[in-house]
Amino acid sequence: MAPKVLMVAEKPSIALSIASVLSGGQMSSRRGSTEVHEFDGNFLGFSAQYKVTSVIGHVFSVDFPAAYQNWTDTDPLDLFDAPIVKSESNPKAHICRHLSQEARGFGHLVLWLDCDREGENICFEVIECTGFHAKDGKRVYRARFSSVTEKDILKAMNNLVEPNKNEALAVDARQEIDLKVGVSFTRFQTSYFNGKYGNLDSRVISYGPCQTPTLGFCVQRHLQIITFKPEKFWKLHPYILHKGYELKLEWNRNRLFDLDVTEMFRNIIKEDGILKVIAISEKQESKSRPAGLNTVNLLKVASSALGFGPQLAMQLAERLYTQGFISYPRTESTAYPPSFDFRGTLRALDNNPEWREYVQELLADGYVKPRSGNDAGDHPPITPMRSATQDMLGHDAWKLYQYVCQHFLGTLSPDTKYTRVKIEFAVAGELFQCIGQHVTVKGFASIMPWLAVSEKSLPQFTQGEKIEISRIEVDEGNTAPPDYLTESELISLMEKNGIGTDASIPVHINNICERNYVQVQAGRRLVPTALGVSLIRGYQCIDPDLCLPDIRSFIEHQITLVAKGQADHSLVVEHVIKQFKMKFSYFVKQIENMDALFEAEFSPLSDSGRFLSKCGKCLRYMRYISTQPSRLYCGTCEEIYYIPQKGTIKLYKELTCPLDNFELLIFSMPGPEGKSFPLCPYCYNCPPFEGIDTLFGATKTGSTVKSGKGAGMPCFLCPHPTCQHSMISQGVCACPECNGTLVLDPVSAPKWRLYCNMCNCLVFLPEGAHRISTTRDHCPECDSTIIEVDFNKKTTPLKDGATLHVGCVLCDELLHSLVVMKYGRRPYPSTLVKNISDIALTDPKDTQYKFANNNIKKALKDKR
DNA sequence: GCAAGGTC
Incomplete structure (x- = not known):
């Protein structure tokens, strides 16, 4: 009987490549949990029936059993000794069932998982799913390939080996260590701090052997910046006029930190006044073209x-x-x-x-x-x-x-080639130089112009020539601290220190942003928040190991012993877990040292009203008073800011209003169809634009804000031309039901929608889209704002699995077919109804609101 | 509600 060979790759794309190569393109493919490609061929000298399919990364992931899932009932310390269970990473994909079905009746299994430790681990996950290990007469082979090319695939096929259990066990060890360490510290920190402070702006105060050192890099730079003491320095620059050029010369001492000494040098040089050319050198230099892009x-x-x-x-x-x-x-x-x-x-x-x-x-x-x-x-x-x-x-x-x-x-x-000319001068025993550069071959810089070598031409000099100094400049400067880490620098640091992998580096960076430990600022520089700084400074005073990159290399080193077969898997896990358990106990005992830092930054829950967002005037947190009428109170400025009633209010990331620097809030009206919108507490109470002074959802019980003519400008009424939250940026088209504007609800994912900024009209956009955003473009047909929709890969209606679609909700055929309009029947909460109907029942033309809206429409026009 | 590692 012809042997039947099942082959499994790590991802569908590799399964396809392997099948194409081995079948010479003559295969039949069918859908399943993942695609299956079938063909006939030769296997170990026999004609054989082949089937190639794939998993989608790891089949299983580890977690604690149900008994340990309750945060309050489980002491995090017990997690170190808890059992762990493996379950399917993506139960909906049914990969395990798929493999078991496809393996039925097949006697040979060839594992084409990626050739790294994780791949080796997945090999054993596949073996488990197929049940191959249990049955006699079935053979398991490992294909070792160094690239997905015809040559390598054929070579691997002719040199099948056995899967490496030790490498797989090393990954098991890492999984258990990461899980136990990460989850125990995370649960403890979260419960301790979130139970104590009201204004911590992260739901989870997480810890992890990758994310924490990543944050550590950002905070280390922050501490360097804030402790930096600038020093004054001075530089001497003689100038010469030579053959029509004016040249500024560089001093070999570069700079001095003493003005008197600098002046002394200046005087003796000035006294002499003549530079002598002591050396002329010319060198051919080159700047390498890049290697392939990873x-x-x-x-x-x-x-x-x-x-x-x-x-x-x-x-x-x-x-x-x-x-x-x-x-x-x-x-x-x-x-x-x-x-x-x-x-x-x-x-x-x-x-x-x-x-x-x-x-x-x-x-x-x-x-x-x-x-x-x-x-x-x-x-x-x-x-x-x-x-x-x-x-x-x-x-x-x-x-x-x-x-x-x-x-x-x-x-x-070609590489960029250039000649570099260096002229050296001497005067009164001091040395100066100037440098010229001339590009001879532009090479790769023609296509990557930002990497070009700059041209700098110099006149001819002769050895021994004497030239008069035309003037001498003393430049004064200050030493400056480094700037905050750029994301790109952070990636380099992570790569250098072995934190994360190419696939997980973005995840770790994203984690520390989402947890509110750092913020991405201009130039994609990562600036730690008060929370991020407090955490790292806390680890530094309790147990610095916890936030150093070495914590990752320590784990890697230990599991490498398992991978090489030099140590037993369970002994290594036991040893490492024991050490972390001791670190954890010590951390718990010393937590007050970290808490002291938190006390200085955050406010205890027990104080009346919780701290919510920062005042733009004094930059201190304002208290949120939830009793009716709900409002914010800034204790420093002694100001009250009213907010819309009967809904939930929360901080909108840590975004601020460009007009007054107040931190933005997101207000959500109750119910599934309640709209959510950003607002700035100050603008809401004191609308900065003329005409917008009608209440929108606010309580009129007296305005304590001096300049307030009234209240009522959430961001969806704001005509600010460039702020990304304003009506100008978020408005999409005119409301079909009233004079209002349909605005994108920024926090409505995945049930994306537009809502009218005046009435109850709702428009549902394609559900499940990954991202929907407004663009700066307008539809040539109807003037609506063009929106960009990034569809979910699995449910995209676009051809060839494309996910990005840009168009007008009204005129684009596809988008228009996907949107659903709904005129909300449910009335707004009472305060809103009152204000909206005030407007709707009188002639809109007579209201302030309408006037404001005209201003906004005009602003929309002006924007174009 | 939690880690890090695959891949989608």
Whole structure:
């Protein structure tokens, strides 16, 4: 009987590649939990029946049993000795059932999981699902491949080995250690601090061996900045006029920290007044073209040059990949495989208006062999696969695609070559110099112009020549602290210290943002919050190990012993867990040291009213008084700010109003159809724009705000032209039911919707979309704001699995077919009804509100 | 409500 061979890869794309290679493209594919490809071929000299399918990453993940899931009943200390259970990572995908079904009647299993430790671990997950280990006569093989190319796949097929149990056990060890350490510390910290302070703006005060050192880097830089003491320094710069050039010379001492000494040098140089040319040197220099592009480098460029965070950059890259524009975007390798088809990839780009000429030149004159780079044995570097234009991709994806193309072309271009001339001068025993640069070969900088070497020309000098000093300048300066870490620098630090992997680095950075430990500010610099700083300073005074990057390398080192078979899995886990348990007990005992820092920053729950958001005038937290009428009170300024009644109010991230610096709040009306909107406490009470002074949902019981003519401007009425929360930015189109404007509800994901800023009209947008945002463009047909919809990959209505769609809700056929309008029957909460109906029942033209709305419409027009 | 690691 012909042998039956089941092969399993780590992801669907690899299963497809393997099946295509081994079947020569002659396979039949069918859907299942993941695709299954079938064909006939040879196996170990016999003709065989093949089936290739895949998992989707890890099949299982670890957790504590149900008995340990209750936070209040479980002492976090007990978690260290608790059992752990494995359950399916994604139960809905039914991967385990899929593998077990596909394995039925098959006698051979070939494991094509990625060739790293995690892949080895997944091998054993697959074995467990297929039940192969239990039955006799069934054989399990491991394919070891260093790239997903025909040559490597065939080579692996002819050199099948056994899966490596030790490597898999090392991953089991890491999973158990990470789970126990992370969850115990997280639960303890969260319960302790959230139970004590009212204004902690994070639901969970998490700890983790990757996320905490990541935060540590950001806080370390912050502490460096705030403890920095600037020092004055001075520099001497003689100037010369030579053959028509005025040149500023650099001092070999660079700078001095003593003005008197600097002045002394200035005087003796001035007295002499003649510089002598003592050396002229000319060197040929070169600046290397880049090696192939890997994930981490793509993320760094995306953050520093394109302004995309790692999470967004990966989403964009993933989409470009599934749509066939770029190659697989998750790779560590910067070396191209020897078989890489450079000519073919170049040809794919040679009709692109953006690079046509450059590509044609490379094709005609012959491209340069790329630098060797690093081969991590995974996927080839990220390269373009087919030509695209901005219209096909949308703005953000285009920017990323454009970089991938430029980088690829850069790797095939010559190095930049330039000559560097250095002229050295002496006067009164002091040395000065000036430097000229002349580019001889522009090379890759023509396609990556931001990396170009700057030109600086110098006149001719001769050795021994004497030149008069025209004037001497003393430049004064201050030493400056470094700036906050850029995301790109953080990624480098994480990579260098082995924190996270190319796939998980974006997740850790995202974590510390979401938990409110850091904020991304201008230039994508990461500035820690009071919470982030308090946490790290707390660890530093209790047990600095807890926030140092070494904590990760310690764990890695221990599990590597398991992977190499030098230590027993259970002994290592036991040993490491014991150490962390001791650290945990000590941390609990010493928590008051960390608490002292929290006490200085946050306010106890027991004080009346909880602290909610910061006042824009004094930058202190204001108290939220929930008793009717609910309001905010700033104790420092002694001001009261009313807010809408009968709903829930919470901090809107830590976003602030560009007009007055007050922290924004999100108010949500009750019920499933209650709209949510941002508001600035100050603008709401004292609308800054003329005409908007009608109450919107506020209580009129006296205004304590001096300038207040009234109250009532939430962000959805605000005509601010550039603030991202204003009606100008969030408004989409005119309300079909009234004179209002339909505005995007910014926190309505995944049930995205528009609501009218005057009446009850609701418009439901495509549900489950990953992101919906307004753009600055307007529909040429109807003037509505163009919106951008990022559909969910699984439910996207677009062709070829595309997810990004840009269009007008009224005129775009697809969007129009997906939106549902609903005129809410339910009345608004009483205060709102009162105000809205006041307007609606009288002639709208006579109301202040209408006037305001006209202003807004005008503002909308002015914006265009 | 919690970690980190896969992949979607």
